[in-house]
Amino acid sequence: MKNTRIGVLALAALFVGLVSFENFDGGSIKGKVVPPDGASQVWALSSTDTLKAIINQGMFEIQNAKAGTYKIYIDAVEPYKDVIKEGVQVTEGGAADLGDITLQK
Structure with missing residues (x-):
């Protein structure tokens, strides 16, 4: 009986270890701002996550x-206006490509 308990506990510990260290590929969100010098950074907001990236040469x-649904906020520089894109879907291991985002004055 004692060996059975130890065996069950060992299996449970192994299972917890495997689940805890599950490989997380994540996804990405990319795009291009036009004109290239019209914005400085971009934010991605979801109900559980806030992410930020620098815009370099418009990219x-x-x-x-x-994985989930994000609101994208592009922080424009004067005289351009900020841009918000809602409903951007990210999948595990996938890339959500927003394409060209033209800034308005």
Whole structure:
């Protein structure tokens, strides 16, 4: 009986260890801001996550995003207006490509 309990506890510990260290691929969100110098950074907001990336030469990529729906906020510089894109879907291991995002004055 004692050996059975030890065996069950060992299996339970192994299972918890495997689940705890599950591989997380995450997803990404990328896009291009036009004009390239019109924005400085981009934020991705979900109900459980807030992520940020710098915009470099108009290009950005937010990495390690959990699967879910995000609101994207592009922080424009004067004289351009900020942009908000809602409903951006991220899948595990996938890339949500927003394409070209043209800033308005």
